[in-house]
Amino acid sequence: MRLKIINVVGARPNFMKIAPLLAAYRDHPSIEPVLVHTGQHYDEAMSRLFFGQLGLPEPDINLGVGSGSHAAQTAAILTAFEPVLLEHRPDLVLVVGDVNSTIACGLAAVKLGFRLAHVEAGLRSGDRSMPEEINRVLTDAISDYLFCTERAAVENLLAEGIARERIFLVGNVMIDTLLSNRQRAEQSPILSALGLEDGQYVVATLHRPSNVDSPDDLRPILEALLGIAARRAVVFPIHPRTRRNFAAFGFEDAIRQRPSLKLVEPLGYLDFLKLMAHARAVLTDSGGIQEETTILGVPCLTLRRNTERPITVTQGTNRLVEPTRDAILSALGDVETRSPGVPAMPALWDGKAAGRICEILLCA
Numbered sequence: 001m002r003l004k005i006i007n008v009v010g011a012r013p014n015f016m017k018i019a020p021l022l023a024a025y026r027d028h029p030s031i032e033p034v035l036v037h038t039g040q041h042y043d044e045a046m047s048r049l050f051f052g053q054l055g056l057p058e059p060d061i062n063l064g065v066g067s068g069s070h071a072a073q074t075a076a077i078l079t080a081f082e083p084v085l086l087e088h089r090p091d092l093v094l095v096v097g098d099v100n101s102t103i104a105c106g107l108a109a110v111k112l113g114f115r116l117a118h119v120e121a122g123l124r125s126g127d128r129s130m131p132e133e134i135n136r137v138l139t140d141a142i143s144d145y146l147f148c149t150e151r152a153a154v155e156n157l158l159a160e161g162i163a164r165e166r167i168f169l170v171g172n173v174m175i176d177t178l179l180s181n182r183q184r185a186e187q188s189p190i191l192s193a194l195g196l197e198d199g200q201y202v203v204a205t206l207h208r209p210s211n212v213d214s215p216d217d218l219r220p221i222l223e224a225l226l227g228i229a230a231r232r233a234v235v236f237p238i239h240p241r242t243r244r245n246f247a248a249f250g251f252e253d254a255i256r257q258r259p260s261l262k263l264v265e266p267l268g269y270l271d272f273l274k275l276m277a278h279a280r281a282v283l284t285d286s287g288g289i290q291e292e293t294t295i296l297g298v299p300c301l302t303l304r305r306n307t308e309r310p311i312t313v314t315q316g317t318n319r320l321v322e323p324t325r326d327a328i329l330s331a332l333g334d335v336e337t338r339s340p341g342v343p344a345m346p347a348l349w350d351g352k353a354a355g356r357i358c359e360i361l362l363c364a
């Protein structure tokens, strides 16, 4: 019996999550995958680069929706995805993560009666002002198969009344990708290209609206980064949203005057993995980086008041830090006085999550 699965990607963090699934499908000839890219991210550095590095095939279909307000972007994806579903009539639609493409494609699918699988289900920050939290709650509410990365996610879903037989603790597909690329990433020349010394620099990434969309939120974080850069190199691969806001808020001069704060274009997967693996610490507001640093054993300071990934704090190297100048400087000071972190491996973060998902889908 054939199992035709439409797999959806849209934004940068989706690519690392879908890659191991597409690879695992190849072991099962009865699975017929179709890859749909919504086009939510479209820059070379935010999208195409990852396809090459992760060995992803060209998408079978690109919806080309691009940027827009949440409503406009979500609506454009819903409208563009519906005819794809009607043409391909899949046995299942699989969505990953928590971006607008995730909920939009999930909603289009279930409205037409197609079964839906959500990979990375059940994560909850408890903060409904985060667009991703809304996407997570809604996608989980309409999914038939909910694949979880950690035990807390299973508990969250049960507490929301989701039937136990729909929930599967399978591990973390993003970590599948990390483990299979770890050695290859070591070949990246990024440290010498940026003039960095192993273990001596800090990596920063920032793109959450709550940190970067207002000058009052972004200024204290920038002040902290400038303070850190006064004594060690800080590498900051910058998201297009954040770059635009630095310019709009008039912060570019201050950055230019501190060349040890190195703003670089968004990096490819292998360069970024190497950069994280050899950093003294990572400062971020990303979701996935909290998990990746846990596996790498690199201290992670998450500039948020909550996390949907509690295992990275309880078992890993992650610590939540108020996004204020003093809190960031003090947390980094703490990290610097301690010996470097130790890699942790939460249960089932073993590089085999995609294989488990395949087996479950084939029995479904």
Ligand code: UD1
Residues within 6 Å of the ligand: 011, 012, 013, 040, 041, 042, 043, 046, 047, 067, 068, 098, 099, 100, 101, 131, 132, 207, 239, 240, 241, 287
């Ligand atoms: C999206 C996800 C977020 C994820 C992040 C990873 C949602 C709600 N948010 O946020 O969860 O962590 O991706 O990067 O889905 N832009 C470009 N080129 C691109 C893509 C975006 O210039 O290729 C610019 C556009 O001006 C756009 C802005 O970045 O308006 C934001 O892009 P968008 O897709 O709306 O959300 P992200 O902030 O990237």
